[in-house]
Amino acid sequence: MSPNATDSMKSNLGEAGGQLRQAAVDAGAALKDAASAAGAELKVGKANVKADLADSALAGIAAAEDAGGAAREQVDALMDKGRDLIDSAAELIRERPLASFGVAFAAGWIIAKLARSGDK
Template sequence: MNPTPSDGMKTHLSEAGGHLKQAASDAGEALRGAASAAGDELRVGKANVKADLADTALSGIAAAEQAGGVAREQVDALMDKGRDLIDSAAELIRERPLASFGVAFAAGWIIAKLARSGDK
């Protein structure tokens, strides 16, 4: 028996259908692979973001701890300057008691005058 043209057409259409089915299967597999790879990349990216945020928090905490030490240094420096100023004033009073009394009296008089003029 010789195959008829319609038999040949049916055969080719059947082959085309098989190839189309295989192409759809391959495309689905490729999409699943891409989705899986994208999911893996998202998980890695999420882990990296979390690690970076944790590092940021640790650096911020370390900076805050250092800020306390810096504040203590500044307070100590100010206290030293205050002590030096008091020592200088005490030495000046010992060296020139009358001048110191005069300056203190004048300063008190000016402050009292300013306070009275602010009440009006």
């Protein structure tokens, strides 16, 4: 018996249904694979973020240590300038003792006047 149009249509619809079923299975597998790959990428991304944050923390600590060294350098420079100023003053006092005494006396008198006027 030769297949008629109805039997041919049923056969084609059956084949189409089978193909659709296989497409759904393949789509599900593709989604699972994509989810698995995305999960793996998220794990890698999370590890990279943690590493970057750790590197940032280490750089911050190094900067803080450098800041301490820079502060010490500035304090040392200020101390050197202070010593130079004191040496200059001592040299000036040795060269001109009367003028130095007069300036010191005048400065003390002015400070005393300002202190007394502040008490009133």
